[in-house]
Amino acid sequence: MRFTGTDAYVAGKDLTIAVNAAITLERPLLVKGEPGTGKTELAFQIAEALGLRLIQWTVKSTTRAAQGLYEYDAVSRLRDSQLGDEKVNDIRNYIRRGKLWEAFASEERVVLLIDEIDKADIEFPNDLLQELDRMEFDVYETDETIRAKHRPIVIITSNNEKELPDAFLRRCFFHYIQFPDPETLARIVDVHHPHIKQDLVRAALTQFYEIREQPGIKKKPSTSEALDWIRLLVAEDIEAKDLRDSPTKALPKLAGALLKNEQDVHLFERLAFLARRQG
The missing domain is CATH 1.10.8 (Helicase, Ruva Protein; domain 3)
Known part of the structure; x- marks a missing residue:
């Protein structure tokens, strides 16, 4: 499974080498560069070139790492219990899957884009270390472990708005997209x-x-x-x-x-x- 670019995306030699190295190493590819240099579009083109589905997680300043795994809607469960709804007996009805869970549960390999990771809190990357490294996480409410059926190709973009933790960087293959000549x-x-x-x-x-x-x-x-x-x-x-x-x-x-x-x-x-x- 190798990326050679597409007709709609001009990828330089260094960039294609970086993409294929990350795929071979099964490491997230951390892509930095000026805004507008095609970092986000790269993930779309990798998915198209390799014939894979793309799952996009756009990070905002208020985004928490746990949202990428799942969210437990305790408020809705409390409301339903007050109304006597029978579905309160199964806690799974109140667990919303995040983008990582969606990627891990996919029956086929996918491209997972974590877009603009530097917009979130400084602890955000560290909170994803284990999940991205081991490709599994625990759902405490149901006492189960979610493991990736197929290791996704993970593309992480950053506009360099803040420094990322060293522990996170060690787990990534890094590429800086130079402004084109x-x-x-x-x-x-x-x-x-x-x-x-x-x-x-x-x-x-x-x-x-x-x-x-x-x-x-x-x-x-x-x-x-x-x-x-x-x-x-x-x-x-x-x-x-x-x-x-x-x-x-x-x-x-x-x-x-x-x-x-x-x-x-x-x-x-x-x-x-x-x-x-x-x-």
Whole structure:
């Protein structure tokens, strides 16, 4: 079972090696990188390429590790007991399976995506150590042990918002998705816009990288924002010649797709003002 990429996802050699190494070692693959570099999409493409079902667990700041295993709804059971409902006699009626339980109980191998693990509390990764390592957990209310029928391929993403515990890192295979170089990004654009004019792609990417590399920019535009911007350029029928001015001489066309805060907009407005004054 090897991942070689898909027609819809440009995966570099280092990334495919990392995915296959994690599959071979049966370790979770921890993927870090800038927002918008395709970390979440990677799990979807692995599932598609290998013909497996994807189970996605999106982590939020309020998410607890136990929710990935199961939750016991004691409130509903109390209410039903007061109403005389007979199903209160079976506690299993009040246990809700989490995403890990769903993955462990699957009759076939699945891809389990734990998305943006760094959004949760710092103890969240440590609370999953044993379950991800041994592929089993206990349900205390029913006194049973849930074991994975087939070890899932686990993909964990992080935007690097906080450091992850060393004990957790030791159990993962790690890969950092570097921001794509112009050649790779051009291939990504070609996947999403196969019939786009190449002179427009070259002009757009030249301006895009000038914006990313501008000193003082607070939020660098990502791959997904580049794709959105180019899609708008095509929709508005903008020609390559309309993009040849440096973004420091004029605010980029459709700048709202690339610049996502007022500080960066003001930065390029000031640079354009100074360029006009010097001119």
